[in-house]
Amino acid sequence: MDIAEVAKRSGVPASTLRFYEEKGLISSIGRQGLRRVFNDSILERLALIALGRAEGFSLDEIARMIGSKGNPNIDRELLVSKADELDRTIHELVAMRDGLRHAAICSAPSHMECPKFRRLLGLAQSGAIRSKNTGKLPQKRR
Structure with missing residues (x-):
């Protein structure tokens, strides 16, 4: 073909x-x-x-x-490692989703007065929250 x-x-x-x-x-x-x-x-x-x-x-x-001969030799350890990586990503995404939902309905007068939002700011400042695409802190858009 x-x-x-x-x-x-x-x-x-x-x-x-x-x-x-x-x-x-x-x-x-x-x-x-x-x-x-x-x-x-x-x-x-x-x-x-x-x-x-x-x-x-x-x-x-x-x-x-x-492989090059058409006979797959799938690395099972690599599969387990990728599954573990996906579990970590899922955990991080769930935490981000929950943070966004909280920020959307938070009853604090401003987000800067919300203890949960302040904790997220602290995590971002310490580098614990990273951009998914680069592994770096997200950059401001211009």
């Missing part, structure tokens, strides 16, 4: 397929003119990549787990 058909059937853009091939995540079996040709098993491999990405694994981690 050529790259256009793989892109159509998988929903993965051809540019991403070429990138995945450069990274060693997938490999073509040849060319038909200028177009790359892939084995039918490419769709399952792309599904494995999509699953790994959805679960938060890096492309390098996914490459190690799915």
Whole structure:
């Protein structure tokens, strides 16, 4: 199946397929003119990549787990580690959600007079609250 058909059937853009091939995540079996040709098993491999990405694994981690020969060798310890990381993230997100809900209904005259909000400020100042994207304190938008 050529790259256009793989892109159509998988929903993965051809540019991403070429990138995945450069990274060693997938490999073509040849060319038909200028177009790359892939084995039918490419769709399952792309599904494995999509699953790994959805679960938060890096492309390098996914490459190690799915191997180059098409026989996945999934690292169970890495799965447990990722699950633990997700548990920590869930805990942090629940705490943030609860803090936002409290701030929305807090009866204190101002948020600066709310003990719970003041505790959150202290956590942010100490660095205990970090931005999810960078691991750094969130920056002000300009």
